[in-house]
Amino acid sequence: MKREKIYIVGHINPDLDAIASAYGYEQYRHSLKEYEYRAIRCGEINSVTRWVFDRYKTPIPPFFPSISNLNVVLVDHTYPENRPKGWENANIVEVIDHHDVKLVENIPKRLTIRPCGSTSTLIVEKMVNSNISIPFNTAGILLSAILDDTLGLMSPTTVQLDIKMVNILSNIIGISNVQEYFKLLFKQKDVWSKYTAKEIIEEDVKSIEIDGNWVSVSQVETLNNREFNEREIIEELEVINSIKPYSLRIVMLTDLNKRDCLLLVVGKDIPLVEKALNKEIKDNKVYLKGVVSRKKQILPILENIYS
Ligand SMILES: [Mn+2]
Numbered sequence: 001m002k003r004e005k006i007y008i009v010g011h012i013n014p015d016l017d018a019i020a021s022a023y024g025y026e027q028y029r030h031s032l033k034e035y036e037y038r039a040i041r042c043g044e045i046n047s048v049t050r051w052v053f054d055r056y057k058t059p060i061p062p063f064f065p066s067i068s069n070l071n072v073v074l075v076d077h078t079y080p081e082n083r084p085k086g087w088e089n090a091n092i093v094e095v096i097d098h099h100d101v102k103l104v105e106n107i108p109k110r111l112t113i114r115p116c117g118s119t120s121t122l123i124v125e126k127m128v129n130s131n132i133s134i135p136f137n138t139a140g141i142l143l144s145a146i147l148d149d150t151l152g153l154m155s156p157t158t159v160q161l162d163i164k165m166v167n168i169l170s171n172i173i174g175i176s177n178v179q180e181y182f183k184l185l186f187k188q189k190d191v192w193s194k195y196t197a198k199e200i201i202e203e204d205v206k207s208i209e210i211d212g213n214w215v216s217v218s219q220v221e222t223l224n225n226r227e228f229n230e231r232e233i234i235e236e237l238e239v240i241n242s243i244k245p246y247s248l249r250i251v252m253l254t255d256l257n258k259r260d261c262l263l264l265v266v267g268k269d270i271p272l273v274e275k276a277l278n279k280e281i282k283d284n285k286v287y288l289k290g291v292v293s294r295k296k297q298i299l300p301i302l303e304n305i306y307s
Helices: 016-031 047-055 119-129 136-149 160-173 178-187 197-203 230-243 270-277 294-305
Strands: 006-009 037-040 071-075 091-097 110-113 205-210 213-222 248-255 260-266 285-289
Touching: 006 016, 016 037, 016 047, 016 071, 016 119, 016 136, 047 136, 047 178, 091 119, 119 136, 119 160, 136 160, 136 178, 160 178, 197 205, 197 213, 197 230, 205 294, 213 294, 230 248, 230 260, 248 294, 260 270, 270 285, 270 294
Parallel strands: 006 037, 006 071, 071 091, 091 110, 213 248
Antiparallel strands: 205 213, 248 260, 260 285
């Protein structure tokens, strides 16, 4: 009997973890001889994803413009606003994620939700627990995704499980210096000087709705000095916000070496952010020492503001 296909898909505007965890989960299922599982993607891949899949000579999961009428596994997200087009008519059979959960309607039968550094970490754990020998390319892709999502295991989202899985994977692919490898990986991402202000804002942007208030947070990570035209980015944010007004539109210019970030903020609720941070936002800018994580450090502030 031919089993119905099940498509594994990450969030819109996919980052490496969204693509790699879908691919890894497909490989996991295939090793259990469940060939009905297929990794797909719902958006353009970014430069680091391209580099990683090229490096490990692996085809990128195919693009699907909509998941309407499909059986799907959602990886690396649960929020409706992050789901691919057509999700309202999809059959969500499973969810695997490391973020906060927003599942109100049709709760799937299978759920793997754990706070850790990346969804890829949870996929590797499944493989390890099932005693699957992880192929070289899969190990390389998943290792890269964990390092990308945890900023080389330096992000405050990093937990012991991430470190354990990174050790297992780096052994498989024979990398002794994980930090060196992370730097190489990160170089593929640190190409901001080639980007327009609009591209910088859109490269890794998350839009979320908190109690009826829409906010967007773009994460821009660099290892070099923050060399950005801040004014230009702010002006572009204003343009975007005049077309589609949000309560707040934020760009995090994060420097991983200095472990700090400069927030660029636009929107009517700037005074609320000032109050929450107990800091003045001058010319749409505020400097935050020790802040590097959108998920752990910025989103909680926004959630507090609106609840
Ligand atoms: Mn992730």
